[in-house]
Amino acid sequence: MTKKEPQPLEYFTEWKYNPALETIEPGNLKNQYDLFINGKFVKPNSEKYTNIINPATDDVITCVAEASKKDIDKAVKAARRAFETSWEKMPAKERAKYIFRIARLIQERAKELAVIETLHVGKPIRNSRNFDIPLAANYFFYYAGWADKLAYAFPNRIPKPLGVVAQIIPWNFPLLMAACKIAPALATGNTIVLHPSETTPLTALKLAEIIQESELPDGVINIVTGTDSVNEAFVHHKDIDTISFTGNHATGRWIQKTVAGTSEKFTLQLNGKSTHIILDDAAINEAVEAIVNSAFINQGGICGDGSRVFIQESIADEVIHRLKDRMAALIVGDPLDKNTDIGSIHSKAHLTTIDALIKQESDSDNIYQHTSVLPKKGSFVRPTLFINTSQSHPIHQQEVFGPVIAIQTFRTIEEVIEKANNIPYGLTMSIWCDKSSRVFGLTSKLQAGVVWVNASNQIDPTSPFGGYKQGGMGKEGGVYGLLPYVKF
Amino acid sequence: MFYDFRKIPVIDQAGIAERVARFTTRSIKKESKVQALKMALSMIDLTTLEGKDTENKVKQLCYKAMHPHVALPDLPSVAAICVYPTMVSAAKQALKGSTVKIASVSTAFPSGQSTKEVKVTDTNFALDNGADEIDMVMSRGEFLKGNYQFVFDEIASMKQLCKPYHARLKVILETGELSTLDDVRRASDIAIYAGADFIKTSTGKINIAATMPVTLVMLDAIKDYYYKTGIMIGMKPAGGISSAKVALNYLVMLHETLGNAWLNNEWFRFGASSLANDVILQLEKEAKGVYYTKNYISID
Known part of the structure; x- marks a missing residue:
């Protein structure tokens, strides 16, 4: 048999998929959104509004109210009143009916919510339609049952x-x-003041409409949009019983520090830098698929992103080769196109950070980038692979939150355990291995809140999710997800 | 080249299911749909494999293969017609001058339960009558006994028969009779290393025919062989693919697994009898904007 050097596989030159754009019905988005307090949309005290940008086009989508301290006071008062007059007293099975109703309304309006999620985050409609929105409904269904x-x-x-x-x-x-x-x-009988992200508050505001439609008693859920000053008001507020935060470290630490010594409780879900460990007997094609999916979902903007990849040295070349081929078959582009795999980074500032990190790598042999032509407008970045990096490389030390995979190789199990744990975070890890005895030996030594075996990003309302070390405090999901909201 | 067929790459069934699901979410519209439908039509091995087949039935099928639809004259012809060895000469006559190939099943199709002598005679008969392609069946019994050497040698000997005729050899694994994806992979490897030009899922004679997970495992085997040797092997899912929509899912899977080079009837075939008419129905819809009833589309 004569050996020919295989040509690299090529995709999307002979057969290009036409754009299949998802659209938003006129009227689904208002020109301006107010604060949702006590069951009604009300103008902010400051009378200030912030523009919300579509990161894929840089266009303004709509604008939302900026809450001030006075508005937060109003929201907390409404929540307190609702707690005392209706929600706490209501029989639990009646409470459940409202939660079920919200779940069903989310399902009914799934398409609209998915499009809006894509518009303000920049994530592909494939992700918001198949992952975000159905899972959101499932959380309501699950906890309604409790x-x-x-x-x-x-x-x-x-x-x-x-x-x-x-x-x-x-x-x-x-x-x-x-x-x-x-x-x-x-489900546990609390009332809520919710602060969505400053840049992506639209689906929370759509949820406010759903809450109105569900006829939930006024004030049980209040949604206040605005800048970090809302968080500031939350931590200093005397009448808030607990704060639940998901986000970056700095803010998490600051919350912990500020509420220390007060009666205010808190739970934190913080950043991660999640890890794939691929042993020499892994199902390589399936591992490659999962790495691509977990590292590039939401353009890498996920706390459980599998961007840190350890490959056993004996199969490293093969895995990297396959990873490159798999990446070549990804479609980067308009997030509203149903065929898009990787959409837009959610802000210009974030794009600059990611670009700078990629540019740091001077050795072009150590880097592989997707070759597609990026859209002219909007915040796009090519999915990128860092090959043969070391533990000290900045790409391993910082949470990039971008479509970037960094690969290290290892020789022995002891080495990979040590290196995988050698990081301040510990949210999720995935192990790829066919032999269960090796799997059990490994999982018990890994410092991560969640360890998946031959799988990745399997997020489900029934199972707890949360960090280890600097990954956070307290769990979400499952029975454990009830704990932050109850006292005995 | 030494290859131990007891050791095959690890396959994760749940992971395969996830990969397959992803291909089915692609949205193929407008020109890309028309292009894909024409591609699918040109990849069909139009098949009739029945005890009641006659020469006249085969001749009618051959006309259909060359002229799929009278109302859309610029459609491509199908790739091949697939018949029993006794029907090859009738087909040869009917297809004279066209690009449509003749594929003949062989080796005691569909069960393969016969002696080597019978299988050799069967194959030689088809080749002598002018078959361009031989669709042989793998001996599943011997395979499941672990007698991989027998399976390998049998395929290799059929390949030897095909060589002087420049006929291409397709090996039917009958994956519905292999219980695991691991066995599908092992059988694919044996067939490829023994000299198969194409690997094919099914005979169409048992209930479980081609499925996307099985086809993906076989595409992975083809890809691995290509990475190792630079040699391309063809793929033919057969049986059970009767709608254009499903065929498009297969094409997406083929495209995003093996890439452009395989996107033609030299390297990919659908073994099907009713798929052609659904593809034509969809092409009519794309061309004229409305669905026709099935009475507008000829059956042969």
Whole structure:
């Protein structure tokens, strides 16, 4: 048999897919959004509004109100009143009915919500349609079921709601994060003041419309948009019982510091730099697929992103070769196109940070980039592979939150355990290995809140999710997700 | 080249299912759809494999293969017609002058339960009558016994018969009779290394025919062989693919797994009898904007 050097595989030159654009119905988005306090949309005290930008086109989508301290006061008061007059007193099975209703309304309006999620985050419609929105509905369905069964969640103890809960959610999965915080807090009988991300508040505001439609008693959920000053008001507020935060470290630490010594409780879900470990007996094609999916979902803007990849040295060349071929078959472009795999980075500032990190790498042999032509407008970056990096490389030390994969090789299991744990975070890890005895030996030594085996990013309302070390405090999801919102 | 068929690359069934699901979410519209439908039509091995087949039935099928639809004269012809060895000479006559190939099933199709002598005679008969392609069946019984050497040698000997005729050899794995994806992969490797030009999923004679997960495992085997040797092997899912929509899913999977080079009937075929008419129906819809009833599309 004569050996020919294989030509690299080529994609999308002979057969290009036509754009299949998802569109938004006129009237689904208003020109201006106010604060949602006590069941009504109200103008902000400051009368200031901020533009919300579509990062894929740089166009202004709409504008939202900027809450001031006075507005936060109003929202907290409404929540307190709702807690005392209706929500806490309501029989648990009645509470459940409202939560189920919200879940169903999210399902009914799934398409509209998916398009809006894509518009302000820049994520592909494929992600928001198949992942974000259905999962958000599922969180409501799941916790609705717990509402009248709390005695079974905590046997021999009597769980009571805390009261008014402040929740701060990040930009990357706006509706999903709102759902996984709101649903357990409602089920346990708390009332809520929610602060969506400054740049991606639109689906939370659509949720406000759904809440109105569900006829939830006024003030049970209040949604206040605005800058970091909202967080500031939350931590200093005397009448908030607990703060639940998902976001970056600096803010997480600051919250912990500020509420120290007060009666205010808190839970934190912080950044991660998640890890794939590929052993020499892994199912390579399936591992490659999962790396691509977990590192590039939401353009890498996910706290469980699998951007740190350890490959056993004996199969490293093969895995990298396949990874490059797989990356070549990805479609980067308009997030509203149903065929797009990788959309737009969510802000110009964030794009600059990612670009700078990629430019740092001077050795072109160590880097592989997707070759597609990027759209002229908007914040796009090519998916990038860093090959043969070391643990000290900046790409391993910083959370990039971009479509970037950094590869290191290892020789022995002991080495990979040591290196995988050698990081301040510990949110998620994935192991790829066919032999269960090796799997169990490894999983018990890894410092991560979640370890997946031959899988990645399997997020489900019924199972707890949360960090280890600097990855956060407290869990979301499952029975554990109820704990931050109850006292005994 | 030494290759131990007991050791095959690890396959994760759940991971395969996830990869397959991803291909089915592509949205193929407008020109890209028309292009894909024409491509699918040109890749069909129009098949009739029945006890009641006659020469006249085969001749009618051959006309259909060359002229798929009278109302759309610029459609491509199908890739081949696929018949029993006894029908090859009738087909040869009917297809004279056209680009449509003749594929003949062989080696005691569909079960393969016969002696080597019978299988050799069967194959030689088809080749002598003018078959361009031989669709042989793998001996599943021997395979499941672990007698890989037998399976390998049998395929290799059929390849030897094909060589002087420049006929291409397709090896039917009958994946519905192999219980795991691991076995599908192992059978693919044996067939490829023994000299198959094409690997094919099914005979169409048992209930479980081609599925996307099985086809993906086989495409992975083809890709691995290409990475190792630079040699391309063809793929033919057969049986059970009767709608254009499903065929497009297969094409997306082919495209995004093996790339452009395989996107033609030299390297990819659909073994099907009713797929052609659904593809034509969809092409009519794209051309005229409305769906026709099936009475506007000829059956042969």
